[in-house]
Amino acid sequence: MLYFALFCLPTFAIIIYFYWNTTNTIERHIGDTIQTEIDTLNEQYKVGGIPLLIRVLSTKVTYPHLNIYLLLDPNDKVLAGHYETKPDLIDRDNGWYDFQHRQQTDEGEVFQQARGRLVQLDEGFTLLVGHNVEDFMKLEKQVTRAINYDLLIILVLALSGGLIMTHNFRTRIETITQTSNEIMTGNFSRRVPLKGNDDEIDQLASNLNTMLDRIEYLMMTMREVTNNIAHDLRQPINRMRNRLEITLLQDVSNEDYKEVLHRTIEEADNLSATFDAFLSVAYLDSGKATVEMEILNLSQLVGDAAEFIEPIAEEKGFAFLTEIDDSMIMYKASRRLLSQAIINLSDNALKYAHYGEEAEATQNKQAELKISLKQADNAIIITVADKGVGIPEDQLERVMERFVRLDTSRSAQGSGLGLSLVAATARIHEGQLKLLTNKPQGLIAEIVLPLRA
Amino acid sequence: MNILLIEDDKESANYIAKGLRESGHVVDYVTDGEKGLEMALAGQFDVLVVDRMLPLRDGLSVVSALRAQDIQVPVLFLSALGEVGDRVDGLKAGGDDYLPKPFAFTELLARVEALAKRNANGASVTDLTLADLKIDLLSRRVTRQGKDIILQPREFKLLEYLLRHAGQVVTRTMLLEQVWEYHFDPQTNIIDVHISRLRSKLDKEFDPPLLHTIRGAGYSLRVPV
Numbered sequence: 001m002l003y004f005a006l007f008c009l010p011t012f013a014i015i016i017y018f019y020w021n022t023t024n025t026i027e028r029h030i031g032d033t034i035q036t037e038i039d040t041l042n043e044q045y046k047v048g049g050i051p052l053l054i055r056v057l058s059t060k061v062t063y064p065h066l067n068i069y070l071l072l073d074p075n076d077k078v079l080a081g082h083y084e085t086k087p088d089l090i091d092r093d094n095g096w097y098d099f100q101h102r103q104q105t106d107e108g109e110v111f112q113q114a115r116g117r118l119v120q121l122d123e124g125f126t127l128l129v130g131h132n133v134e135d136f137m138k139l140e141k142q143v144t145r146a147i148n149y150d151l152l153i154i155l156v157l158a159l160s161g162g163l164i165m166t167h168n169f170r171t172r173i174e175t176i177t178q179t180s181n182e183i184m185t186g187n188f189s190r191r192v193p194l195k196g197n198d199d200e201i202d203q204l205a206s207n208l209n210t211m212l213d214r215i216e217y218l219m220m221t222m223r224e225v226t227n228n229i230a231h232d233l234r235q236p237i238n239r240m241r242n243r244l245e246i247t248l249l250q251d252v253s254n255e256d257y258k259e260v261l262h263r264t265i266e267e268a269d270n271l272s273a274t275f276d277a278f279l280s281v282a283y284l285d286s287g288k289a290t291v292e293m294e295i296l297n298l299s300q301l302v303g304d305a306a307e308f309i310e311p312i313a314e315e316k317g318f319a320f321l322t323e324i325d326d327s328m329i330m331y332k333a334s335r336r337l338l339s340q341a342i343i344n345l346s347d348n349a350l351k352y353a354h355y356g357e358e359a360e361a362t363q364n365k366q367a368e369l370k371i372s373l374k375q376a377d378n379a380i381i382i383t384v385a386d387k388g389v390g391i392p393e394d395q396l397e398r399v400m401e402r403f404v405r406l407d408t409s410r411s412a413q414g415s416g417l418g419l420s421l422v423a424a425t426a427r428i429h430e431g432q433l434k435l436l437t438n439k440p441q442g443l444i445a446e447i448v449l450p451l452r453a
Numbered sequence: 454m455n456i457l458l459i460e461d462d463k464e465s466a467n468y469i470a471k472g473l474r475e476s477g478h479v480v481d482y483v484t485d486g487e488k489g490l491e492m493a494l495a496g497q498f499d500v501l502v503v504d505r506m507l508p509l510r511d512g513l514s515v516v517s518a519l520r521a522q523d524i525q526v527p528v529l530f531l532s533a534l535g536e537v538g539d540r541v542d543g544l545k546a547g548g549d550d551y552l553p554k555p556f557a558f559t560e561l562l563a564r565v566e567a568l569a570k571r572n573a574n575g576a577s578v579t580d581l582t583l584a585d586l587k588i589d590l591l592s593r594r595v596t597r598q599g600k601d602i603i604l605q606p607r608e609f610k611l612l613e614y615l616l617r618h619a620g621q622v623v624t625r626t627m628l629l630e631q632v633w634e635y636h637f638d639p640q641t642n643i644i645d646v647h648i649s650r651l652r653s654k655l656d657k658e659f660d661p662p663l664l665h666t667i668r669g670a671g672y673s674l675r676v677p678v
Contacts, residue, residue, distance in 0.1 A: 273640055307607060308633060309643065311646040311647050312641070336635070336636055340639065343639045343641065343643070344640070
C-alpha cells in the first residue's frame with residue numbers, strides 16, 4: 001500500500017503539473033497576444049480616435065488571422081469588426097469574456113469558441129479583441145481526457161504492482177517465519193530457501209542460514225562434548241564400582257580391603273579433580289568470572305613453573321630447556337591461572353608427546369621440553385614446546401575445545417580439559433592460545449599476552 | 454588435642470567429629486556462632502575449626518571477636534567459598550588456615566594437627582633437627598650424621614617445611630601452598646617426584662629413612678617406629 005501511494009503521488013503530481021503548465025502557457029500566450037493587440041489599438045485610438053479605429057479594424061478583418069475585433073458604440077451597435085451584432089458574452093472576470101465566434105464556411109455558418117478582452121474607451125465606446133480558442137479548447141479537452149485515462153491506468157498499474165510486490169514480499173517473509181518455527185521446534189537441519197536473485201531478502205535469508213549452520217555446529221559439538229564428559233566420567237565411576245563389587249564377592253583379608261578402599265579414594269579424587277577442571281573452564285568462559293589479578297614479575301612466575309616441572313621432565317627422560325627473559329617483565333595477571341596453564345601445557349607435552357610408536361622409538365634422541373618467555377613488539381609470549389608426535393594441522397583448532405581428545409590419545413590418562421583451560425586462561429587475560437606445529441615434529445603452544453597501554 | 458568444632462551442617466559435623474575422635478582428639482561441637490564464641494572464650498582449646506556460614510554469628514565475626522580479646526588460638530576456616538578473595542578475607546579476620554569445601558578428611562586432619570603444633574615452633578629457632586638430620590636456618594646448611602647434603606633452594610624450602618612439621622602428616626596441597634605458593638591442583642603427580650628427589654638425597658646413603666609416604670594422605674618426616 002505504501003508502495004502504491006509512493007508511486008502514484010509523484011507520478012500524478014508530475015502529470016498534473018505538466019498539464020497545468022502547458023495549458024497555462026498556451027492561455028498566457030493567447031492573453032499576451034490579445035493584450036499586445038489591445039495596446040497597439042489603444043495607441044492608434046489616442047492618435048486618431050474612433051474614426052481611425054474604424055478604419056484600422058475594417059482593414060484588419062479582411063486579413064485572415066485569428067484575432068477577432070469588434071468596435072461598439074455606446075448603444076452596443078457594431079461600428080467595425082467581424083460581426084454585425086454584439087455576440088453573447090460570458091464573463092470570465094478580469095475583463096475577459098468567452099463568446100461564440102461566427103464564421104462563414106462552405107458548409108454554412110459555424111460557431112467556434114473564442115475568448116477576448118473588453119476595453120472601455122471614452123464616451124462609452126467599447127472595443128473587443130479576441131482570439132479563436134476552438135483548437136485550443138479541443139486540444140485541452142483531448143489532453144484532459146488522455147490524462148484522465150492515463151491517471152486511471154497508472155492507478156491500476158500501481159495498485160496491482162503494489163499488490164504483487166506486497167504479496168511477493170509477504171510470501172517470502174512467511175517462508176522465513178515458517179522455517180524459523182520448524183527450527184524452533186527442534187529441527188536444526190532446516191534452512192531458509194533462497195530465491196537466488198541475491199536481493200536484500202535473499203541476503204537476509206543467507207545470513208540466517210549461516211547463523212543456523214553455526215548453531216547446528218555448536219549443538220553438535222555440545223552433544224559430542226556431553227557424550228565425552230559422560231564417557232570420561234562414567235569410566236572411572238564404573239571402575240570404582242566394579243572393583244568394590246568384586247571385592248565384596250571375594251573373601252579377602254583386611255589388608256586387601258584397605259588396599260581397595262585406598263584405590264577407591266584415589267579414583268574419587270581423580271573424578272573430583274576432573275569436575276573441578278571442567279567447572280573452571282566453564283566459569284572462566286562464562287564471562288562472569290571475577291579473577292583476581294595483580295602486577296607480577298612474569299619472569300619469576302615462568303621461572304617458578306619451570307623449576308616445578310623440571311624434576312618430572314628429567315624423570316621421564318626429557319631434555320629440559322628454558323629460555324626465559326629475566327628482565328623482570330611486570331604484568332598484571334593471575335599467578336594461579338598462568339602457573340596452572342604452563343604446568344598444564346608441560347604436563348601434556350610430557351604425557352602425549354610419548355604417545356605413538358614413532359615417539360617411543362625416538363624417545364631418547366628427541367624428547368625435549370622447552371619453556372620460554374619472550375617479549376615481542378606488542379605482546380609477551382610464554383611458550384611450551386615439545387618434539388613429540390604433535391597434532392595434525394587440521395585438528396589444531398578443534399583440540400582447544402573442551403573434552404576434545406584426539407583419537408590417538410583416547411585412552412590416555414587425564415581429562416581432555418587441559419588445553420581448553422589454557423585457552424580460557426589466555427582469553428581472560430585478553431590474550432590467546434596459539435598452537436603450532438614444531439619442526440621437524442611436535443607441538444608449540446604459545447600463550448600470547450597483549451602488552452597493554 | 455582439644456578441638457572446638459563450630460559447624461551448622463549436622464551431617465558434615467558428625468563426620469568431621471568422628472574422624473577427629475578416631476584420630477585421638479577430644480572434640481567439642483556446637484552449631485551456631487554465638488555458642489561457639491562463648492565456648493571459645495570460656496574453654497581451653499588447641500585448635501578451632503570454624504565454618505564461615507553460621508547462624509546467629511558468622512565464622513569470620515567469631516574469630517574477629519576472639520582476636521579482639523587477644524585470644525590467639527589457631528583457627529582453621531571451612532567454607533564453600535573458595536576463591537582467592539574469600540581466603541584472604543578469612544586470613545584477615547584472624548584465621549590461620551582456610552580449607553574450601555568439599556575437602557578430603559585427611560586434608561582437614563593434617564592441617565588441624567599442623568596448626569596445633571605451630572605454636573610450639575617459634576620463629577626464634579635457628580636450627581631444626583630430627584634424629585641425625587640438622588638444618589641450620591642461618592647458614593642454610595643441611596647435614597645428616599655431620600655429612601653435608603647439597604640441596605637446591607626449593608628443595609631446602611621443602612625440607613624446612615617438612616621438618617617444622619616433623620612427625621605430622623603433610624598433604625600435597627599443604628606443600629603446594631606453602632612451598633610453591635600454588636593455590637590450585639596441578640592435576641599431576643609432580644609433587645611426588647620432588648619428594649622422591651629429596652628423599653634420595655636425604656635417605657639413600659643414610660639410615661634410618663626419614664621421609665615417608667603416607668598413603669591416601671601425604672608425606673611425613675619422622676623417625677620410623
